[in-house]
Amino acid sequence: MKKAVNFKAFEETVQKLTEKHMIPGTSVAIAQEGEIVYHKGFGFRNVEDALPVTEDTVFGIGSITKSYSCVAIMQLQEAGKLNVHDPVIKYLPEFNVNNEEALKQITIHHFMTHSSGLPPMSSLVYAMKRSMDIDPSAQNYPGLKIEQENYEPIDTYEQLMQFIADQDFELLGDPGTQFSYSNDAYALLGTIIERVSGKSYEQYVYDHILSPCGMKYSCFMIEEYGDYENITTCYAEDSSEGTKRIIPAPIWWDAPSMRAAGFLKSTAGGHVKVRRNFP
Structure with a gap:
């Protein structure tokens, strides 16, 4: 049985790191037993046009x-x-x-x-x-x-x-x-x-x-x-x-x-x- 996890602290940490190191955008995913159980895009894939990072953004x-x-x-x-x-x-x-x-x-x-x-x-x-x-x-x-x-x-x-x-x-x-x-x-x-x-x-x-x-x-x-x-x-x-x-x-x-x-x-x-x- 998959255990629910609170990712709030994790997301806050990622956000701080992206701001500190001036990272335009990044994508994070966590898989459990072959299935993606968490995904979030941080920042932008294109800063100038404010296009967000998503699960399907290519890096x-x-x-x-x-x-x-x-x-x-x-x-x-x-x-x-x-x-x-x-x-x-x-x-x-x-x-x-x-x-x-x-x-x-x-x-x-x-x-x-x-x-x-x-x-x-x-x-x-x-x-x-x-x-x-x-x-x-x-x-x-x-x-x-x-x-x-x-x-x-x-x-x-x-x-x-x-x-x-x-x-x-x-x-x-x-x-x-x-x-x-x-x-x-x-x-x-x-x-x-x-x-x-x-x-x-x-x-x-x-x-x-x-x-x-x-x-x-x-x-x-x-x-x-x-x-x-x-x-x-x-x-x-x-x-x-x-x-x-x-x-x-x-x-x-x-x-x-x-x-x-x-x-x-x-x-x-x-x-x-x-x-x-x-x-």
Whole structure:
């Protein structure tokens, strides 16, 4: 039996946090036994037009995408197409690090658990570079104050593996001994999913996870929503005049080589039909 809960204190706390951190809008949902038992939108999906956040407002879900990548890997293991303890180079012979013995020991499971030994790298910046180059708000984005050298955008998995191979670094430790959050590892899980399944990473996730689960609001590309309007406006921080303010950002950033690490878009629990065929 589901127990009734008073969410007043919770809602007051969320409201205070959104105001304190100048968050334009957010959506919160709580599920119990497979059913959404609470949902509330806070703030606006478009501040300028005072359009409220609802249960069906589309947001980027960032690194929650990684959980879908893990589900895909486990499905492929259940289908007998791979094993999580297989070495990564069995599927990605181009993958290389400056430690031949450790390279042979890095498994899919190490990628899934951020324990491959890969250190943090700036590859995500270069993977998003095409988006950042056309977004004037990118220069003020917190956390991306990385010196962008004359390195080409990383558009493909093959370019990502070459980027990693070109870096002069030592592994943080033997595979399985150190935890270090790795977008690169998850991006390359997407590569493995593609090569093993024979489908693009995005199409595999659509066909085997999102569609069976009825997650009809979930897409990788904003263009897939067509004329659906309940989509949040992107916002960026601007402190160029000495005072922090939140301004609309003109585009959604994308990184084709990193989609398995964090570029799915979804809602707190809506159900609307959108296109399901990814190139």
